[in-house]
Amino acid sequence: MIAGLLTRLLQGLGVMLVVGLLAFAVSTKLGDPVNNMLGQNATIEEREAMRRELGLDQPFVVQYGKYLSRVVRGQLGVSYRLGVPVGELLAERLPASVELSGMAMLLTLVLGVPLGIYTAIRRGSLLSKVILGASLAGLSVPTFLTGLLLIFLFAVQLQWLPSSGRGEVVSIGPWTTGLLTASGLRSLLLPSITLALFSLALLLRLVRGELLDVLHSDHVRFARARGLPDRSIHFRHGLRNALLPVVTVAALQLGNLLAFSVVTETVFQWPGMGLLFLQAVQFVDVPVISSYLLLAAVAFVLINLVVDVSYLVLDPRVRSTVGRS
Amino acid sequence: MDRLPGVVLLGAMLAVGPLKAQTFRYASTGDLLTLDPHSADEALSNSFKNNIHEGLVRFDEKLEPEPALAVSWKNVDPVTWRFLLRKGVTFHDGTPFTADDVVFSFQRQRSKNSVMASHVATIKSVKKIDDYTIEYVTVGPDPILLRNLTEHFIVSKKWCEQHATTEPVAGLKEETYATRHENGTGPFQVVERLPDTRTVLVPYPKWWDLPNKKYAITRAEFRPIANAATRLAALISGELDLAYPVAPQDVARVEGQKGFRVIKKPELRVVYLGFDQWRDESLDMPGSKKNPFKDVRVRRALYQAIDVEAIHAKVMRGMAAPTGLTIPEGTEGYDAKLRQRYPYDPAASRKLLAEAGYPDGFPVTLDCPNDRYINDEAICQSLVPMFARVGIKATLNAQTKSKHFDKILRKSNNNTSLFLLGFSPETADAMATFVPTMTMKGEGAGAWNAGRYTNPKVEELVEQIRVEMNQEKRRALMSEVLRIHKEDVGHAPLHEQLIIWGVRDGVEVTPDARDRVQLRFVKMRK
Numbered sequence: 001m002i003a004g005l006l007t008r009l010l011q012g013l014g015v016m017l018v019v020g021l022l023a024f025a026v027s028t029k030l031g032d033p034v035n036n037m038l039g040q041n042a043t044i045e046e047r048e049a050m051r052r053e054l055g056l057d058q059p060f061v062v063q064y065g066k067y068l069s070r071v072v073r074g075q076l077g078v079s080y081r082l083g084v085p086v087g088e089l090l091a092e093r094l095p096a097s098v099e100l101s102g103m104a105m106l107l108t109l110v111l112g113v114p115l116g117i118y119t120a121i122r123r124g125s126l127l128s129k130v131i132l133g134a135s136l137a138g139l140s141v142p143t144f145l146t147g148l149l150l151i152f153l154f155a156v157q158l159q160w161l162p163s164s165g166r167g168e169v170v171s172i173g174p175w176t177t178g179l180l181t182a183s184g185l186r187s188l189l190l191p192s193i194t195l196a197l198f199s200l201a202l203l204l205r206l207v208r209g210e211l212l213d214v215l216h217s218d219h220v221r222f223a224r225a226r227g228l229p230d231r232s233i234h235f236r237h238g239l240r241n242a243l244l245p246v247v248t249v250a251a252l253q254l255g256n257l258l259a260f261s262v263v264t265e266t267v268f269q270w271p272g273m274g275l276l277f278l279q280a281v282q283f284v285d286v287p288v289i290s291s292y293l294l295l296a297a298v299a300f301v302l303i304n305l306v307v308d309v310s311y312l313v314l315d316p317r318v319r320s321t322v323g324r325s
Numbered sequence: 326m327d328r329l330p331g332v333v334l335l336g337a338m339l340a341v342g343p344l345k346a347q348t349f350r351y352a353s354t355g356d357l358l359t360l361d362p363h364s365a366d367e368a369l370s371n372s373f374k375n376n377i378h379e380g381l382v383r384f385d386e387k388l389e390p391e392p393a394l395a396v397s398w399k400n401v402d403p404v405t406w407r408f409l410l411r412k413g414v415t416f417h418d419g420t421p422f423t424a425d426d427v428v429f430s431f432q433r434q435r436s437k438n439s440v441m442a443s444h445v446a447t448i449k450s451v452k453k454i455d456d457y458t459i460e461y462v463t464v465g466p467d468p469i470l471l472r473n474l475t476e477h478f479i480v481s482k483k484w485c486e487q488h489a490t491t492e493p494v495a496g497l498k499e500e501t502y503a504t505r506h507e508n509g510t511g512p513f514q515v516v517e518r519l520p521d522t523r524t525v526l527v528p529y530p531k532w533w534d535l536p537n538k539k540y541a542i543t544r545a546e547f548r549p550i551a552n553a554a555t556r557l558a559a560l561i562s563g564e565l566d567l568a569y570p571v572a573p574q575d576v577a578r579v580e581g582q583k584g585f586r587v588i589k590k591p592e593l594r595v596v597y598l599g600f601d602q603w604r605d606e607s608l609d610m611p612g613s614k615k616n617p618f619k620d621v622r623v624r625r626a627l628y629q630a631i632d633v634e635a636i637h638a639k640v641m642r643g644m645a646a647p648t649g650l651t652i653p654e655g656t657e658g659y660d661a662k663l664r665q666r667y668p669y670d671p672a673a674s675r676k677l678l679a680e681a682g683y684p685d686g687f688p689v690t691l692d693c694p695n696d697r698y699i700n701d702e703a704i705c706q707s708l709v710p711m712f713a714r715v716g717i718k719a720t721l722n723a724q725t726k727s728k729h730f731d732k733i734l735r736k737s738n739n740n741t742s743l744f745l746l747g748f749s750p751e752t753a754d755a756m757a758t759f760v761p762t763m764t765m766k767g768e769g770a771g772a773w774n775a776g777r778y779t780n781p782k783v784e785e786l787v788e789q790i791r792v793e794m795n796q797e798k799r800r801a802l803m804s805e806v807l808r809i810h811k812e813d814v815g816h817a818p819l820h821e822q823l824i825i826w827g828v829r830d831g832v833e834v835t836p837d838a839r840d841r842v843q844l845r846f847v848k849m850r851k
Contacts, residue, residue: 031727032736039366040751040761041443043769044735051736082520083359084500092520148554155562163558164550166522269550271522279355279521279551282696284727 008308012301016294020071023293024064024286033080033284054080067290077287081280086291090273095176096166097272100265101257103192108199108253113246116207120215121234131204138201147194147267154190162187164269191268195261199253206249210242217241244315248307255303259296347543347849349832351567351842352556356521356549361503362478363433363493366440371476371751372841373547376526378478378509381408381427382471386835386846388593388655388753390471394422394479394510403466403794404449410457414533416481417507417514424453429482429491431461439493443769444476444752466792468799472657472752484508512538512845513545523548526844541848560827561585566849567834567842569826573642573699579827588826591646593653593838594749596698598631598708598817600624601742603777608742609688609720617687618742618776624814626677627743629670630715631708633819640703645820650807651748651758653821655838658755658803663811666818674715686716692744693721694729699822705745719743733775744775747822751839755803759787763810767791778815 034050042050051057055066070077076086119128155163167183169176178184214220215238223237265274273292280288358365362378365371375383381395395408414422431451435442447467452460463470480503485491488502507515512532517525526545532538550556550568557575560568561582571579571587579587600618601607607616617623633647649666652659678686689712693705702723712719724732733741750757764770764787765779786806793799810816824836833848 031725031729032731032734033727034736035730035734036367036727038440039371039443040749040773041366041757041769042440042772043443044772046442047734047736047772078500081358083364083494083504084520088500148558151555151558155564156558159562163562163564164555165548267552267555269548269552269555271519275521275551282725282727 004312005305005309008305012305015301016297019297020068020290020294021064023290024067025060026293027284027286027289028060028063030281030284030286030289033286036283037080071291071294076291079280079285079288081283081285081288086287089276089288090291090295091174092176093271093273093276096178096270097258097261097265097274099178099188100191100195100270100272101254101261103188104196104199104257104261105250105254107192107196108203109250111196112200112203113207116204117211117234117239119204120208120211123212132208135201135204138197139205141197143194143198143263144267146197147191147264150190150194151267161190163190164267166271191264191270194267195257195264199257202253203246203250207242207246210245211238214238214242244311247310247314251303251307251310252300255296255300258299347541349542349545349567349844349847349849350548350565351545351569352548352550352559352565353569353842354549354551354553354556357524359504360507360515360518361490361493361501362480362509363436363439363441364504366443368840372837372839373524374476374478375511375841376513376545376844377507377511377515378480379511380474380477380479381410382474384475384753384837386837386843388838390475394427398471401460404463406461406463406470407454408459408461410459411533412457414510415531416484416510417529418481418484419531420481420483420508422479422481422510423456424459425456426479426482427451427459428453429485430479431477433480433485433491433493434477436492441476441478441493444473446769447473466794468790468792468794468796469657469752469754469756472754476752479510481508512540521549538845539848540845542844545844545847557827560829563829566829566832567826569824569836569842570699570840571825571827573644573823573825575827576642576644576825584830586828586830588824588828588834588836589644590824590836590838591654591821592749592824592840593655593751593753593821594698594747594840595648595651595653595821596645596701596704596745596747596819597651598627598819599744599746599774599776599778600627600816601739601776602779602815603739604742607687607689608740609690615687616742617681617683617689620681621814622677622681623683624817625667626674626681626715627712627717628814628817629667629677630674630711630717631817631819632669632711633666634669635711636704636707637820640700640707641820641822644823644825645699646823647820648818649811651762651810651816651818652750652755652807653838656750656753656755656758658800658807660800660804660807663804663807667814671715678716683716686718688718688720689743690722690741691719692729692733692741693723694726694745695723697726697729698745698747699825701745701747704819735772739775739777741775746773746775748773749839753838755806756787756790759783759790759803759806763787763806763815776816778810778813780809780813780815783809 034047078085079089115131119131122128151163154161165187166178167187168181169178169184170180178188220237223233262274262278265272266278277292355369357370357373358367362374379393382390383393385391394411396411398406398408401407428451435445447463448461449464450462454460490501490503494501505518513526514529516527524547553572556568559565576587579585602618604616606614637645637647649664691705695702705721705723709719709721733744748758748762760769761773763778764784765777766784783806786802790799790802824840826836831850835846837843
């Protein structure tokens with residue numbers, strides 16, 4: 001098992017190297033940051049001086065080498081846009097993103113699993129059909145549109161909820177939280193619903209599909225033949241066996257919510273990492289772009305690792321194959 | 326301050342509760358980058374500077390220079406300017422303002438890392454005469470010194486030394502204390518700054534101009550809201566008092582909403598097309614050994630193929646002012662007599678092309694930004710069929726501004742044949758457009774001259790204008806530059822775009838022609 005974990009970690013390191021290279025390569029192709037950094041009045045000479053200062057005049061390989069050696073030493077550089085160390089900047093935005101994606105994940109699990117079970121067990125009912133229909137919309141309507149519709153309805157027409165921002169936040173050490181103030185909670189509602197819709201629909205359909213599969217398998221038929229009550233069949237024999245792929249997908253969805261809430265954060269002007277990333281792309285803020293992508297890679301590697309470990313714990317079959325290889 | 330504990334914030338909110346009617350809440354597309362007035366030269370950051378910091382001179386509502394931290398000035402000789410400083414002025418931390426701060430601020434703004442050095446580039450030296458008198462010596466006679474001084478911001482010497490921020494940072498290398506803290510002399514001081522989230526200001530109770538103050542607000546909250554639809558929603562749901570800019574297509578939505586209105590005003594910016602006038606062979610015609618745009622007849626043909634009224638009506642929905650000049654109205658040196666455009670005339674255009682040896686037209690790539698000016702991509706899209714009508718086969722290359730400017734400016738060797746640009750003379754003086762966009766020689770020339778337009782006569786006139794102190798003569802020289810440039814069809818102007826702000830009724834605010842919200846002119850009805 002230790003060997004298996006080590007292999008995974010090494011693979012993770014490989015992934016990070018590739019992502020690092022890609023992130024850096026992409027961010028140097030986004031345009032010229034110098035024009036965004038210097039004002040309209042800067043002369044041609046001043047622009048070139050700045051380019052030299054940033055090392056942008058050097059060949060790609062040299063730039064990448066320098067970047068890599070800095071990252072290895074834990075220096076992510078300083079934002080071209082805000083003049084603030086990137087590490088600090090990401091740490092500042094992390095709480096907003098974590099709370100948003102955490103809330104979205106909570107909504108996904110709390111609603112997705114029960115609704116999935118319901119639609120699997122009560123396959124023919126009208127309510128099931130409505131839920132499945134709605135979930136199709138959740139999968140297909142783009143996030144920015146859902147976000148704007150919610151804003152239009154709840155902020156503009158009904159004026160119940162704020163249209164954007166994070167509301168008042170409370171600092172607890174280095175963490176800022178909007179969960180302890182009324183305005184913070186109110187502000188969290190629309191963006192977290194918007195963000196949750198896709199993963200909610202996905203999870204719901206997955207739970208339903210898996211559960212239907214399991215309910216048609218031999219051991220469930222056997223349990224039925226034994227005359228066990230429905231409740232026991234559905235939950236003890238059915239759900240437990242259906243959950244394994246659900247855990248994987250749910251965990252990867254968490255990674256997605258955390259790393260790619262860019263659209264939701266932009267629509268709601270949510271001061272998290274996704275918004276920071278988008279602004280960085282527009283400004284060609286290379287240090288922020290590459291660090292963010294690297295961080296996203298770290299998150300995914302870690303989440304995958306946790307999923308793998310949970311497999312080892314949950315499923316004896318996986319344990320034996322890993323042990324043999 | 327970076328961040329207040331929530332409890333204090335809540336307390337502060339309760340404390341200002343009764344005055345809520347005078348809290349002015351506004352939003353724009355992005356956030357200011359830094360509070361350091363010498364560390365960023367970018368539209369939104371610049372628009373904020375005058376709320377917090379001041380220069381010896383400031384612009385009034387009509388963008389004419391008036392005394393601020395100086396009470397008066399006179400020329401000892403053509404290059405020596407003596408300024409009498411205002412007494413009794415204090416910085417926001419209470420430190421008195423003296424000549425030492427001016428000397429220090431000049432050095433700071435001119436230092437290597439400053440991005441605002443261009444505004445003091447003509448000043449050779451500064452000398453303290455006594456605590457309330459200083460002398461600037463300029464390189465040559467400088468007719469626009471006063472305008473430039475409006476962007477020469479005074480910071481406290483003592484405060485900067487105390488916080489180890491005697492030099493600005495040009496958006497790189499490190500963060501300094503001045504990135505998130507300020508100590509200006511201006512009408513407002515920052516009480517909360519959460520980058521990309523919120524910046525809160527309150528009036529400075531010891532501001533020197535308080536007796537004549539024109540603002541009526543007790544607090545201002547600025548928020549960046551990047552998404553135009555969200556910004557509009559925040560305005561009409563009552564969360565904002567002012568949102569800017571409003572897209573032309575959203576104007577009807579705001580005007581149709583009870584309790585809201587739209588303020589429109591021509592911006593100090595002209596959107597125009599430029600041509601590659603220096604390559605011997607056009608980028609789009611490899612192997613031809615020809616560059617059509619070197620011929621003035623071709624430039625004129627392209628100009629006259631533009632149906633500017635159609636762009637005005639359809640693309641801009643009437644919210645632009647078509648012009649034949651690259652200098653916007655309201656600029657020193659603007660000449661209304663030259664505003665008339667060459668008429669839209671496809672027949673004449675085709676004839677000119679035939680005369681120039683291109684009866685069947687030629688191919689060209691039209692480089693265009695898609696997120697910089699109002700409806701920029703749509704303007705370019707509408708130009709393509711207009712050019713096709715006279716035989717010019719234009720291919721549109723619309724991309725984000727970082728890539729657009731990367732391509733057309735000097736870094737990529739002006740890698741363009743035909744491009745769209747919108748330029749604003751920020752000092753409201755024509756020279757701010759002439760030098761970077763219409764010359765290739767001399768100090769500061771050519772940075773935005775992506776087509777490398779040059780004319781020996783214009784170069785010579787610009788050198789004369791630089792040092793001409795007589796306003797009448799100077800204006801005449803500027804008119805001459807505009808006349809020659811128009812005759813050369815150095816660029817093909819389209820229009821001045823409009824400043825479009827959405828405001829709540831009860832808010833009185835006058836847009837600055839540079840699209841800046843000056844808090845000292847904002848009034849709210851109680």
